[in-house]
Amino acid sequence: MAASFILFGSAFSYASPYKGNNQKVFFPKKKPVTQTETVQGKEKSGQMTKDNKAPEKSEQKKNEAVLKLNVGLLTGQHSVVIEADGEIVVRDMTSGKVLNKFSKKNTVNFTYKSRQLCINGKAISAKKVVVETESEAITVSGDEYRGEIVLLNGSNGITVVNRVTLEDYVKGVVGTEMSPDWPAEALKAQAVAARTFSLYTKNEGKHYGDGYDICATTHCQVYGGTEDESPTVTKAVDDTCGQILTYGGEPIYAAFHTDSGGRTAACREVWGGELAYLASVSDPVGSPSRHWQVILTGEQIAAKLKAAGKDVGTLKKITLSSLNLSKAGSGDRYASGRPAKIVFTGSSRSITINGTQARSIFGLKSALFDFGNGRKENDMTVKNGQKIVIDGYGFGHGLGLSQWGAKAMSAKNDYKEILNHYYTGVNITKLY
Ligand SMILES: [Zn+2]
Numbered sequence: 001m002a003a004s005f006i007l008f009g010s011a012f013s014y015a016s017p018y019k020g021n022n023q024k025v026f027f028p029k030k031k032p033v034t035q036t037e038t039v040q041g042k043e044k045s046g047q048m049t050k051d052n053k054a055p056e057k058s059e060q061k062k063n064e065a066v067l068k069l070n071v072g073l074l075t076g077q078h079s080v081v082i083e084a085d086g087e088i089v090v091r092d093m094t095s096g097k098v099l100n101k102f103s104k105k106n107t108v109n110f111t112y113k114s115r116q117l118c119i120n121g122k123a124i125s126a127k128k129v130v131v132e133t134e135s136e137a138i139t140v141s142g143d144e145y146r147g148e149i150v151l152l153n154g155s156n157g158i159t160v161v162n163r164v165t166l167e168d169y170v171k172g173v174v175g176t177e178m179s180p181d182w183p184a185e186a187l188k189a190q191a192v193a194a195r196t197f198s199l200y201t202k203n204e205g206k207h208y209g210d211g212y213d214i215c216a217t218t219h220c221q222v223y224g225g226t227e228d229e230s231p232t233v234t235k236a237v238d239d240t241c242g243q244i245l246t247y248g249g250e251p252i253y254a255a256f257h258t259d260s261g262g263r264t265a266a267c268r269e270v271w272g273g274e275l276a277y278l279a280s281v282s283d284p285v286g287s288p289s290r291h292w293q294v295i296l297t298g299e300q301i302a303a304k305l306k307a308a309g310k311d312v313g314t315l316k317k318i319t320l321s322s323l324n325l326s327k328a329g330s331g332d333r334y335a336s337g338r339p340a341k342i343v344f345t346g347s348s349r350s351i352t353i354n355g356t357q358a359r360s361i362f363g364l365k366s367a368l369f370d371f372g373n374g375r376k377e378n379d380m381t382v383k384n385g386q387k388i389v390i391d392g393y394g395f396g397h398g399l400g401l402s403q404w405g406a407k408a409m410s411a412k413n414d415y416k417e418i419l420n421h422y423y424t425g426v427n428i429t430k431l432y
Contacts, residue, residue: 193254
């Protein structure tokens with residue numbers, strides 16, 4: 001699907017996958033543990049039954065089928081075209097009653113008129129219908145999905161939801177986040193992270209009011225249905241079937257990003273709160289374009305600060321210690337080297353922001369950066385018309401798994417080692 005291919009590219013080189021989530025974080029009730037208290041690589045060896053036997057294959061299949069996700073595809077639609085190779089059955093979801101059956105090779109038009117759902121032009125009283133087919137996939141306005149399609153009579157049109165097993169869902173996610181050509185262990189790490197993130201989001205219930213568990217855009221996680229599946233991704237998902245990352249027995253907020261720039265960020269550096277499993281860890285190998293530069297004049301910096309409601313007048317001085325990863329963690333920089341405090345002094349006042357705020361205000365690829373090349377002093381005087389180099393590293397918020405780092409690690413490590421490196425003190429738990 002066109003939209004997801006655009007986003008596919010963006011996952012490699014642009015924004016964080018979770019830019020919509022940054023303000024809302026779940027904090028585990030359990031006491032946060034420090035890095036020294038955690039057990040790296042500790043893992044449950046599959047879920048056992050009461051008799052301490054591994055579940056039978058059929059039981060595994062059953063559990064897998066039970067865990068379904070409602071993925072919001074579209075909202076506010078006035079026309080939705082559904083096609084399938086096999087018979088299409090439309091049911092009222094509330095009563096379970098079959099409303100329509102369409103024989104093979106059929107196309108069904110759903111429209112929204114006078115606040116009512118219509119099937120092929122005929123209004124129905126049902127507010128929520130499920131469209132099922134016996135064929136492997138179902139097409140919604142040209143894009144193909146597994147599972148069923150649920151149509152909701154929303155306040156301003158039809159809401160389209162794909163009800164799909166968690167495993168099939170993850171098969172449509174991993175390829176939008178990581179190239180299917182990448183090593184198998186990196187794809188497996190991404191599959192476990194994406195599966196975990198979707199369960200976390202479902203549990204958090206942030207789209208509950210919209211009528212689904214998770215949306216299919218960068219707000220939650222990009223999902224493209226069958227078109228974004230590929231044999232290597234499917235294998236990575238099958239090889240890690242049912243595995244998620246847990247901390248304190250709960251699915252973690254499995255954040256990931258393109259390239260940390262050298263060290264991942266700790267939770268507090270980006271969100272200001274604590275999630276012990278999102279600690280700052282080393283990430284030596286990144287993307288080929290890890291190092292970046294942006295050049296702005298003092299006037300441009302002042303204008304961007306003003307637009308963000310932080311007017312300092314004419315910019316006179318920037319105060320920030322120079323970036324030195326080996327000395328990070330003291331003074332005005334966090335442990336990862338990202339700025340904790342940057343002071344902009346102007347003709348009317350001074351303001352202080354951190355690296356994440358600066359990233360957003362100046363539109364930077366990451367929050368791991370420095371002002372000016374090779375300066376020694378913390379204070380940098382800004383003269384009229386002066387060009388200021390912002391010299392930075394990496395891409396994305398820097399939390400959790402670094403995709404390029406995972407790729408590099410996969411040369412020597414398996415996906416469990418990759419996940420245990422980027423998520424501190426977590427367990428890899430098999431749900432089914
Ligand atoms: Zn969302």
